[in-house]
Structures are given as C-alpha cells and as structure tokens.
Amino acid sequence: xxxxxxxxxxxxxxxxxxxxxxxxxxxxxxxxxxxxxxxxxxxxxxxxxxxxxxxxxxxxxxxxxxxxxxxxxxxxxxxxxxxxxxxxxxxxxxxxxxxxxxxxxxxxxxxxxxxxxxxxxxxxxxxxxxxxxxxxxxxxxxxxxxxxxxxxxxxxxxxxxxxxxxxxxxxxxxxxxxxxxxxxxxxxxxxxxxxxxxxxxxx
Numbered sequence: 001x002x003x004x005x006x007x008x009x010x011x012x013x014x015x016x017x018x019x020x021x022x023x024x025x026x027x028x029x030x031x032x033x034x035x036x037x038x039x040x041x042x043x044x045x046x047x048x049x050x051x052x053x054x055x056x057x058x059x060x061x062x063x064x065x066x067x068x069x070x071x072x073x074x075x076x077x078x079x080x081x082x083x084x085x086x087x088x089x090x091x092x093x094x095x096x097x098x099x100x101x102x103x104x105x106x107x108x109x110x111x112x113x114x115x116x117x118x119x120x121x122x123x124x125x126x127x128x129x130x131x132x133x134x135x136x137x138x139x140x141x142x143x144x145x146x147x148x149x150x151x152x153x154x155x156x157x158x159x160x161x162x163x164x165x166x167x168x169x170x171x172x173x174x175x176x177x178x179x180x181x182x183x184x185x186x187x188x189x190x191x192x193x194x195x196x197x198x199x200x201x202x203x
Contacts, residue, residue: 014125014126014129014148015147015148015151018118018121018122018125018126018148018151018152019151019152019155021118021121021122022115022118022119022122022152022155022156022159025111025112025114025115025118025159026111026115026159026162026163028111029107029108029111029112029159029163030162030163030166032104032107032108032111033104033108033163033166033167033170035104036100036103036104036105036108036170037166037170037173038062039062039063039100039103039104040062040063040064040100040170040173040174040177041062041064041173041177042064042173042176042177042180043062043064043065043177043180045180045183045184045187048064048068048180048181048184049184062177063096063099063100063174063177063178064177064178064180064181066096066099067092067093067095067096067177067178067181068181068184070092070095070096071088071089071092071181071185074088074091074092075088085185085189089182089185093178093182096178097174097178100171100174104170105167105170105171108163108166108167109163109164109167111163112159112160112163112164112167113160115156115157115159115160115163116156116157116160118152118156119152119153119154119155119156119157120153120156121152122148122149122151122152122153122156123149123150123152123153124149125148125149125152126146126147126148126149126150126152127149129148
C-alpha cells in the first residue's frame with residue numbers, strides 16, 4: 001500500500017517540532033554555560049594583585065574580581081573590625097557562590113531538567129504514530145515514527161548529560177577562582193604580620 005504524502009509530511013513536521021523542542025533549551029543552557037565559563041576564568045596571582053592595587057579597567061562579569069572587590073570593601077568597613085577576618089572571607093565566598101548559583105547554575109540546571117520530559121514526549125508521540133501506522137500498513141511511516149521516538153530520547157538524554165557535566169565542571173572552576181582570591185588575601189595578611197614584626201618598637 002502506497003504511503004500518502006500527507007502522512008509523510010505529518011511525521012516530518014512532528015520530527016522537526018520534537019527536535020526544536022529539545023534544541024531550544026539545550027542551546028540556551030549551552031549559552032549560559034559558556035557565559036559561566038567566562039565568568040569563572042582564571043586570574044594569576046599577579047593579575048589579581050594588579051587589580052587590587054590599580055582597580056580593574058574592565059570589571060566584566062568575572063566572579064573572582066567580584067569576590068576581590070567585595071572582600072576588599074568588606075574588610076575596610078568598621079563592622080569587619082569586630083569579627084574575625086576568616087568570617088568575612090567565608091561570608092564573601094558564600095555571597096559570590098550564591099551569585100553564581102542564581103545567575104548560572106540554577107538556570108543551566110533548569111534547562112537541563114527540561115530535556116528528559118521533552119524527550120519523553122517525543123518518544124510517546126513516536127510510539128503513538130507507530131501504533132497508528134500498524135493499521136495503515138505503511139512501512140516508511142513505521143520507520144519514521146520509530147526514528148522520531150529514538151532520536152527524541154537519545155538527543156534529550158545526551159543534551160541533559162552535556163549540560164550537567166558542564167555545570168559540574170564550571171562549579172569546580174569557580175571554586176578554584178575563589179580559592180585563588182582567598183590565597184591572595186592570606187598572603188597579604190602574612191606580609192602585614194611580617195611587616196608588623198619587623199617594625200621598630202616605639203621609643
């Protein structure tokens with residue numbers, strides 16, 4: 001039995017819509033992941049000290065520079081003198097991690113979590129078309145429906161895995177950036193302590 005062109009068109013349209021429904025959250029999550037990767041870019045200790053001394057020419061969206069600016073401002077405040085510097089450093093680190101979670105990690109996770117249900121919807125649609133094609137006896141329609149189900153599921157799962165892997169990797173980059181700022185602060189404190197020890201005693 002010849003397969004009507006309208007049925008072929010129907011399978012093609014459903015396949016395109018299914019892939020578009022998967023690609024839209026995937027590409028948006030991927031774009032956010034690249035922005036997060038840029039925000040967690042590495043700065044050497046010398047570059048951070050230069051920023052601390054002269055101020056950033058272009059602050060951009062770097063979370064390391066954000067922590068450096070917030071930490072410097074917090075330690076100079078009057079309230080910071082009444083608490084331990086380690087508490088101020090820890091609170092600043094939590095603030096920057098919260099900014100990362102709000103602007104990058106949660107939206108990326110949201111887009112990643114959208115993919116499995118969308119893939120399941122495409123799978124269910126493909127199975128439905130496959131069952132309908134059994135009554136029509138159209139082998140190309142059966143293959144198209146099976147392809148729709150498999151492609152939707154595999155593409156959605158791969159997209160989910162990619163976004164989650166990127167999210168975890170970028171979180172590790174964030175922690176390394178923040179540890180570099182904490183190390184800079186500790187080195188600055190050690191220099192201050194050595195300078196205070198070698199300072200001449202008042203007469």
